[in-house]
Amino acid sequence: MIELKCQKKEILEDQIKILSSKDYQICIAILNSEVLAFEDVCSHDGESFDGGKIENGCIVCPRHMAKFDMKTGKAICMPAVEDIRTFPVRVIGEEIIVVIEE
Numbered sequence: 327m328i329e330l331k332c333q334k335k336e337i338l339e340d341q342i343k344i345l346s347s348k349d350y351q352i353c354i355a356i357l358n359s360e361v362l363a364f365e366d367v368c369s370h371d372g373e374s375f376d377g378g379k380i381e382n383g384c385i386v387c388p389r390h391m392a393k394f395d396m397k398t399g400k401a402i403c404m405p406a407v408e409d410i411r412t413f414p415v416r417v418i419g420e421e422i423i424v425v426i427e428e
């Protein structure tokens with residue numbers, strides 16, 4: 327199990343924050359006060375979501391504009407057809423902890 331951590335104040339509204347470990351790159355976002363975590367790998371072509379916009383609870387891939395539900399990881403529109411992985415998050419005070427089960 328791997329844990330990635332950051333502080334709530336590091337996450338800006340309507341933006342993702344990317345956390346990295348040796349093997350994983352994860353996006354964190356806050357949606358309606360809920361902290362969400364999903365893999366930073368677009369299932370269409372493996373691109374990072376860095377620079378992507380958040381729209382209606384979805385992350386929009388900056389490369390070819392596929393959308394994924396940030397809560398469920400579900401692919402919402404083409405060109406992506408496969409979902410992305412999401413991760414459980416614990417919030418303790420101001421600290422956000424993403425738990426990755428390997």
Ligand code: FES
Pocket residue numbers: 368369370371372373387388389390391392405406
């Ligand atoms: S790499 Fe994300 S839509 Fe193509």
